[in-house]
Each structure stands twice: as structure tokens, then as C-alpha cells.
Amino acid sequence: MAIRDLLNEDVIVSDMTARDKKSAIIELCHRLSERRPDLDQGRMVSVLLNRERLGSTGIGQGIAIPHGKLPEIDSLVTGFGRSREGVDFASMDDSPAHIFFVLFAPAGAARTHLDALARISQILQDEKVRQMLMEAEGPGDILKVIDDAEKRLEVS
């Protein structure tokens, strides 16, 4: 399963307006629910906030990967967001978050869920990739950066 296959331009928010954790999560879920009218925005928001309660998914270096389980889906659902100003996400290194991957996994798919988390953080581990994501023009560009980065991972 590749992350790029789960993303498309419609679920990428390339200029987030939110500045705090809750509104960032709402903004990202709002975009997802526009694309997937079968998913309830309020449900998605509460699932993500429920996970944040255990500790921030802002893993530092400007990255946040809010995620959770959504019983009503049968395969992974992802979204992407970028904030140039940065969001106060209570990240582990206390710095603002700029790059967001939202991830929903079906219930009973712990392995897929964990693998996707690992893959996303692997892609974002490369400082150059993060920099290119920040400099990318729009959703199309962002998608291409992720695509290339993932391909490089597979080769190595």
C-alpha cells in the first residue's frame, strides 16, 4: 500500500488558515468530508481529538500526524495539510507544526494503521522532503513531492 495512492489533489489543503490545534483538525476534516460526503465531519474531528488526548501527534520538526480509527470505513482515508505560519499543536519539541498528514484506519486493521504511520513518518524524516513540501506551489506539486519521496524509499 502506497501513501500516494491514498491522496489526491482534493484532500490537500496547501494553505491552512488555522493557528491552533482544534481548528487545524477541523479544517483538515472539513476538507476530507467535502471529498467524502459519506463521512461525518464531527465524528472525524472527535476521533482525532480523542487520540490527541493521549499525547500530541505532533512528532516534532514541524510534522503532525493526527490519526484514529473510524469503524465506518473499510480502507485507509488520508488527507494532507500545510500551514506556512505554523500551528500550535503542542508538539513534542514545542515547535509549531507545518506539515499535516491526517490518517483514518478502519477498526480491526491495526497493522495497516501502524504501517501507514510508519511509512508517513519515514517519508517525512528526510529534511529535503520537508523543505520541498514547504516550498511546493500547490496541491499538484505537493503530491509530486510525496510521490517522488515514496518512490525513492522503495528503491533504497
Add this chain to the structure above:
Amino acid sequence: MFEQEPAPTALLFVVFGVLMALSALFSRTAQRAGIPVVLVFLVIGMIAGTERLTGLRFEDYGFAFRIGMAALVLILFDGGLNTPMVSVRQGVRPAAILATLGVIATAGLVAVAAHLLGFSWGVALLLGAIVSSTDAAAVFAVLRGSGLHLKRRVSVTLEIESGSNDPMALILTMALASALVGGGDLSWVVAVEVLVQLTVGAALGFVFGFGGRWLLGWARLETGGLYPVLTIALALVAFGVPTLFLGSGFLAVYIAGVIMGNGPIPYRSGLLRVHDSVAWMSQITMFLVLGLLITPSILLEVAWIGIVLALVLAVLARPLVVVLSLLPFRYPWREVTYISWVGLRGAVPIILATIPVLLGVPGGEEIFHIVCAMVIVSTIVPGATVRWLTEKLGLISAEPPPPPAVLEIQSTQILDGEITSYYIDEASAACFARIGDLPFPKGSLALLIVRGKKLKAPRGDTMLRPGDHLYVFYRKEHLPFIQLLLGRSQEE
């Protein structure tokens, strides 16, 4: 028969040992009944010190003052060691206002009430100053000992406030008591002195904190047992040196504790445990000794004044000061209510109340006993209601329960790997995952699952269930990723 040594010493040991044991044993019962433990120690001391009952006579205010200061230094240092940097960042600004302007305002309001009760302005102000600081020991004990997990911002504000407001109260008390004795008047000099004390205290706190870190890392001691000796020594010096040079020793020792507790120090878990014990012992000793000073007959005579002033403090002065101080920080009203109510007074006022006696302020003993009555009332009332209020206001955080077993690495060296336990919550991505499916980075390993009272070996096909505690060995650089998979570690 008891005249010749070592008999008197032995007798003293027996009496004090029994009192300490009683205090430790009673703490559990008291907690269940909702009475703050520290009060039990005070009452045991008071009963033991009643001359007619036990024949013990203890009137040494100077000795009690010294014991109290030593105990407070060790308690503050321990409090600092256990304060995570994240908390400091969150709570330092509101706490700083509460600990400075808040203390002055509280002292002023209590003084007005005392003046209305018929005290001269000098004595009224002195009374206000003595009870103006919340007590770190009492607040730490209530917050940590109750097993309640408060919402972080609330507990952080309370703890940092009480860790840092004693200097202000001490300075005010000294200045007012000296003015009463010397007949001198108060002037702007006090304001300057306050600034100097806080600045020097803070600066030296940083010096000793970082110096201590360096010293612990540099020293290669033969046995683990020597490390706590070094840290206790550091605490004493971190209090003493600033105090000798116009600085606030209390502030310095607290800051030094915070800095050392947040740094890479060897033998960490062992050190923290020793300091926890030392803090408890200090607390028991301090309250016992202060209890010994109390003469019940005098206490009863002035009790009504103490009760009235304590109520004014709890219902009027403290809430007003907290509401105003926290205004710029926009705390929700529930949190403001809570912080107002849990401004516990404890040993600090009692220790400060020995100062007028020591300096020979007229009516010093009366002041001492009024303060004792105030402390007792203002500890019983908020102390006994704290659990109820926490639940009522919905301020209990969803903190996971601690694991029933602890697995840790003990070393006198600073190592690059750590063992941490994670509570598996239903919302965690790893919940219902098999151990073999955890995409741990190389060099990390699941070591042990604690499920209820059972210890389970984590095998590849073992499934993680909600409520499990999972112990993981990892390298520091992998911590964020592990937390992403599992949730929050329980160390924080």
C-alpha cells in the same frame, strides 16, 4: 534514671521515632477521611507537646525555625526535581504574578480584616504577610498524594506558585517584624529589597542548577548511594549561598531543583526516590516540631480570631487575588475557582510566625498561635473538600492509571537508551495490534506487558488490549515515533 547519657538521647529517639511512625501510619487513614496528612502530623506534635499530658516541654522557637527551614529547603528541592520543563513553560507567567503581586495583595487584604478585628496596623500587616504565601509542602502533598490527576494547567499553576511565593512572604515578614521591633518605618527600601532578593535568588538558582548538573555528570562516584548525598548537599548550598548574599534562597533552591530534574543526570530514578523520601521525612519532622511549639491553651484563646481571619482569607482575599491575577491569562472560571480554593496554607506561615517571637516583637506568641489556628482552619476546609471539588468542577484529567509494576534501568552513568511504559488506550493506534505488527525502529523492543496483576511476555502474536501497560526499550531519537504509535509515555 534517665539523667545520664546515653539515656536522655535514647529517650528522645524513642519518643521521636514513635511520633514519626505514628505520623506515617496515620497518613493513610487521614487521606481516606479527606483530612490533609500534614495536619495529622501537626496535631500529633501538638498533643505530644502538651505539658500536662506528656511532661514534654518544648519552647525553642529558634530550633524549630532552623528545622523548619531545613525541611522546607529539601521539600522545595524535591518539588523542583519533579517539575517537568513543559509545566514550567505553561505555568510560569501566571504563577509569577500570583507569587509576587498576589502575595502582597493577599497580605494587604488579610491585614485590613485583622485591623478591623482591633489589631494595630503594624501587627495586622505582619499577620497578613505571614499567611500570604501558599505552602508548597501542603499543595504538593494534596496534589500528588491524593492520587487525583488534575488538569495539567491547573496543577502546574498551583505548584509553581507555591514553589516560588515563599521568598516574597519571607521578605515581607522580615521587613515588617524588624520595623515593629526597631520602630523604623517601612519605605520604598522594601520594594528594592524584594527586587534584589528575587533577582539574585533566581540567578544563583540557575548557577547552582547547571553547576549541579555538570558536577553530577563529571563526578564518578563509587556507589549509587553517594549521589543523593551530593544532591542534598547541593540543595543546602543552593539555599545558603544566595541567602548570605541578599538573594532569596527559597527561590534559588527551587530553580536549581527544576534545572537538575530536567537535565541528564546519572542514577536518576534512585535519586528521585531518595529525595521523595527525604521530602516526606522533612515534612513529618517539620510539622511535628512546629506542633510541639503550640500551646493548646493559648491556641484556644485566640482560635476565634484565627477562624475569622482564615475564612476571610479563603472566601474573600484569595479568590479576589486569584481572579485579578489570572485575568490577563483568560483561564476558564472553573480553573480560577479551583486555584482560588486550593491555595493551601501550611508549614511556611507557621515557620514565618516564629520570626516575630525570635525578634522579640511584643505579642509574638499570640501572633504565632493565631497563625497556627489560621493554618489549621484553612487546611481543613479546602483540604477536606479538594477531592469533591476536583470531581465537581470536572478538572480530573484522563490520566491513565500507573502500572502496578515498574521496570527500569538503574545506572550511575548517563545512557542513551531508556525504558518507558505506555498505557494502551482504546484510541491508540497500537490497541488490538499484535506485538509483531508494531513497526518499531531498529534498536527498540517491547519488553513486558503488565495486564492487571499479570506480567506477560510480549511475543510476536500477543495482542495488545486496552488497559495494558507496555514497557518499551528505545533509543532517545526514536521517542517521538514510538509515542506516535503508542500514545503518551507515563514518565511525563
